[in-house]
Amino acid sequence: MSLTRYRFVVITIPERIGHLAIELDWFLKQRALGQFAAIKPIVLLPYSEAANPALLRLWGNYLTLISNPIATTVLKPLVYFESLRIDLLSVACTLDEAAQYQDVVKAWGDRPPLFKLPDSLNEKGRKALEELGMPPGAWFVCIHARDGVYSPRDEHLHVYRNSDIAKCLAAVDEIIARGGWCVRMGERGTASLPDRPGLINYPDTHLKSDWMDLYLASQARFFLGNTSGLCLIATISGVPCALANMAPYGACYGMGSKDISIPKRLTRLNGSAPKFAEIFASNVASFRFAEQYAEAGWGIEENTEEQIRDLVLEMLDRLDGVFQETSDAERLQQAFRGLLTPRHYTYGAPSRIGEAFLSQHAAELGMPEAPRTIMSIGSPNREIETSNEMIITASGKGIGSQ
Numbered sequence: 049m050s051l052t053r054y055r056f057v058v059i060t061i062p063e064r065i066g067h068l069a070i071e072l073d074w075f076l077k078q079r080a081l082g083q084f085a086a087i088k089p090i091v092l093l094p095y096s097e098a099a100n101p102a103l104l105r106l107w108g109n110y111l112t113l114i115s116n117p118i119a120t121t122v123l124k125p126l127v128y129f130e131s132l133r134i135d136l137l138s139v140a141c142t143l144d145e146a147a148q149y150q151d152v153v154k155a156w157g158d159r160p161p162l163f164k165l166p167d168s169l170n171e172k173g174r175k176a177l178e179e180l181g182m183p184p185g186a187w188f189v190c191i192h193a194r195d196g197v198y199s200p201r202d203e204h205l206h207v208y209r210n211s212d213i214a215k216c217l218a219a220v221d222e223i224i225a226r227g228g229w230c231v232r233m234g235e236r237g238t239a240s241l242p243d244r245p246g247l248i249n250y251p252d253t254h255l256k257s258d259w260m261d262l263y264l265a266s267q268a269r270f271f272l273g274n275t276s277g278l279c280l281i282a283t284i285s286g287v288p289c290a291l292a293n294m295a296p297y298g299a300c301y302g303m304g305s306k307d308i309s310i311p312k313r314l315t316r317l318n319g320s321a322p323k324f325a326e327i328f329a330s331n332v333a334s335f336r337f338a339e340q341y342a343e344a345g346w347g348i349e350e351n352t353e354e355q356i357r358d359l360v361l362e363m364l365d366r367l368d369g370v371f372q373e374t375s376d377a378e379r380l381q382q383a384f385r386g387l388l389t390p391r392h393y394t395y396g397a398p399s400r401i402g403e404a405f406l407s408q409h410a411a412e413l414g415m416p417e418a419p420r421t422i423m424s425i426g427s428p429n430r431e432i433e434t435s436n437e438m439i440i441t442a443s444g445k446g447i448g449s450q
Contacts, residue, residue, distance in 0.1 A: 049126065049132060050129070050131045050132060052088075053086060053087050053088045054087070054088045054090055054132075055087045055088070055089060055090065055132060055133065055134055056089075056090050056091070056092060056123075056126065056127045056132055056133045056134070057072070057075055057089045057090065057091050057111065057133075057134050057136065058127060058133050058134065058135050058136060059071050059072065059091065059093065059136055060135075060136055060137050060139070060140070060141045061141065062093055062097055062098050062099065062104075063097060063098070063099050064099055064277050065099040065100050065103070065277045065278055065280070065281065066140065066276070066277020066278070066279075066280040067099075067140055067141065067277065068098060068099050068100060068103055068104065068107075069103065069163075069277065069280040069281050069283070069284050070139065070140050070149050070280050070283065070284060070303065071136040071139045071140055071149075072091070072107050072110075072111075072136075073149075073152075073162065073163055073283075073284040074136065074139045074140075074148065074149050074152050075089070075134070075136060075139075076110050076111070076162055077152045077155075077156050077162055078152055080162065081152075081155060081156070084134070087134075088112065089111040089112065089134070090111070090112045090113075090114060091107065091108075091111060091112070091113050091114070092114050092119075092120045092123055092124060092127065093113070093114075093115060093120065094115050094116070094117045094120055095115050096117070099277075100258045100261065100262065101258055102257075102258035102259040102261075102262055103258070103262055103281070106163075106165070106166075106262070110162075142393060143334070143336070144334055144391045145390065145391055145393075146390055146391075146392065146393060146394070146395040146396055147303075147393050147394065149303055150301075150303055150394065150396055150397040150398060151396065153303060153304065153305055153397075153398055154305070154396075154398050160286065161284060161285050161286035162284075163266075163284040163285055164266075164285070165262060165263060165266055165267075165285075169259060169262070169263060170263065170267065172259075172263070173259075173260060173263030173264070173267065176255050176260060176263070177248075179255070180248050180250070180253060180255065181248065182229050182248065186228070186229050187227075187228050187229070187269045188228060188229040188230065188231050188264075188267075188268055188269065189223050189228055189229070189230055189231070189268055189269055189270055189271070189272055189360075190231050190233050190264055190265055190268040190270075190271045190272065190273070190282070191213065191216050191219075191220060191230050191231065191232050191233060191241070191272045192213075192232070192233040192234055192271070192272065192273045192274070192276065192278055192279065193210070193211045193212065193213035193215075193216065193234070193273075193274060193293070194209050194210050194211060194274050194275065194276035195210050195211075195213070195234070195238050195239065196210060197234070197235045197236075197237045197238045198234075198235055198276065204338065204339075205336075205337045205338060205339075206337070206338065207338045208295055208335075208337075208338040208341055208348050209274070209275045209276065209293075209295055211274055211292070211293040211312075211350050211351075212239075212350060213232065213234075213238070213239055213241060214239070214241070215350065215351065215352065215353045215356055216241070216272060216292075216353075216356055217241065217242070217353065218353045218354065218356065218357035219272060219353075219356045219357045219359070219360040220241065220244075220247060221244075222357055222360055222361060222364070223246075223360065223364070224244070224245070224246035224247070226364055228246070228269065229246050229247070229248065230246060230247045230248070231247075231248045231250050231264055231268070232247070232248065232249045232250055232251065233250060233251070233261070233264065233265070233273075233278060234251045235251060236251050236252075236256060237251075238251055240252060250264065261278070261281070262281060265278060265279070265281035265282045265285065265287065266281060266282065266285035266287060267285075267287075268282060268287055269287075269367065270282070270287060270288045270289060270290055270363050270367065271287055271288070271289045271290070272289075272290045272291075272292070272356075272359075272360060273289055273290075273291055273292075274291055274292055274293045274294065275291070275293070275294050275295055275299060279291065279302075280303065282304075283302075283303050283304045283307075286304075287304075288304055288306035288307055288308075288363065288367070289302050289304055289307045289308075289309075290307070290308050290309070290359050290360055290362075290363040290402075291307060291308070291309035291310070292309070292310055292351045292355070292356045292359055293310075293311075293312050293350055293351050294309050294310065294311040294312065295311060295312045295348060296332070296333055296334055296335050296336065296393075297311055297314070297324075297327050297328060297332070297333040297392075298328070298333040298334045298388070298391075298392035298393045298394065298395075299392075299393040299394050300394060300401070301388075301394035301397035301399045301400075301401070302394075302397065302399040303394075303397065303399070304398075304399060305398040305399060306366075306399070307399035307400070308359060308362055308363055308366070308399065308400050308401070308402050309359075309399060309400075309401060309402065310351055310355060310356075310359055310401060310402040310405040311401075312348050312349060312350060312351065313348070313349040313351075314327055314332065314346055314347070314348060314349075315346070315347040315348075315349060316345065316346065316347070317345045317347065319347075321412060322412075323412050323413070323414060324384065324387055324409070324412050324413055325387055325413075325414070328387040328388060328389070328392065331344075332344060332346055333392060334391070334392065334393070351405075355402075355404070355405055355408070358402065358404035358405070359402045359404070359405070361404075362402055362403060362404065373403075377403045377406070377407065379415070380403070380406040380407065380410060380413060380415060381400060381401060381403070381406065383413050383414075383415060384401055384406060384413060385401075
């Protein structure tokens with residue numbers, strides 16, 4: 049078989065939707081860019097072992113998928129020959145080194161996303177949203193917070209990544225005020241958001257399904273999420289993500305080029321907050337398990353409702369082309385980005401940290417606080433705080449000296 053062009057592509061953790069999404073997206077984009085053009089890729093994976101069978105079925109449109117349990121059992125011994133397999137471990141499952149996925153994001157540039165839902169599934173999804181009360185043509189945002197319902201068997205390891213979805217309420221209200229709808233994502237049994245016009249608690253409906261998860265994440269205007277793999281369906285679909293409560297710090301950036309994120313706050317046992325430089329220079333920036341934080345004496349605090357709201361306001365204003373950037377805020381961005389090294393998971397990521405968050409924590413960067421700019425002209429009835437300099441909009445045009 050080594051004399052043929054067939055090779056087995058091995059997904060690292062197919063029972064996690066994030067790995068099932070971006071590992072194959074990385075491979076197929078690299079192939080489109082020329083790296084694996086000479087091979088014929090095969091994926092051996094029964095649907096029962098995939099985090100989202102509907103996603104696995106769609107990947108079968110791009111490569112040879114063998115999902116029959118008997119066939120996969122018979123062929124699996126061939127995967128142990130290194131010459132016959134392509135491991136995707138370094139794409140998104142690295143430790144003390146940067147994940148490779150962000151490299152292909154930069155190489156892919158402004159090309160359209162490779163992953164697309166078929167028209168039939170998009171039409172089915174639109175009808176489902178109308179059934180849930182969303183008007184035809186309305187835009188919506190997916191809202192998601194990782195919790196203990198997602199993976200009970202290893203919850204004790206990853207509990208530090210969880211967050212309270214109720215702290216997204218102020219952001220939800222801002223989205224609805226702008227004319228959008230909010231769709232709460234998650235597993236059945238997760239906490240609901242209080243009912244209000246413009247909000248759909250999707251996991252509580254009869255339409256909760258693997259295919260609908262894909263539709264919502266891939267068709268949203270943006271995805272409000274965190275360090276949970278569901279948001280990566282949006283990433284491979286070209287949908288920007290606003291990511292709150294990111295942890296660990298070495299993985300605080302989003303994978304998409306238009307993503308904006310903010311990390312959780314780390315504190316010492318006495319409640320003091322260390323400088324960001326101290327965090328990134330220590331092993332705590334790469335801790336992957338809850339017990340590591342406890343044993344090392346670190347506390348983890350979730351982002352506040354106001355911080356998540358400001359993150360969403362920035363994303364809305366950027367998408368509307370009215371977000372105002374200043375050189376002071378850009379200096380904070382570069383100072384924070386400069387703290388990451390090649391040993392950090394999202395080193396080199398093309399995304400950004402939320403500007404209001406950086407301004408609020410400028411002292412932890414060792415810099416004076418920059419004027420806040422998230423209350424832009426896109427946010428009605430809000431005061432605008434700017435510095436005494438030329439303001440640059442997201443479109444790159446100056447709008448005058450303030």
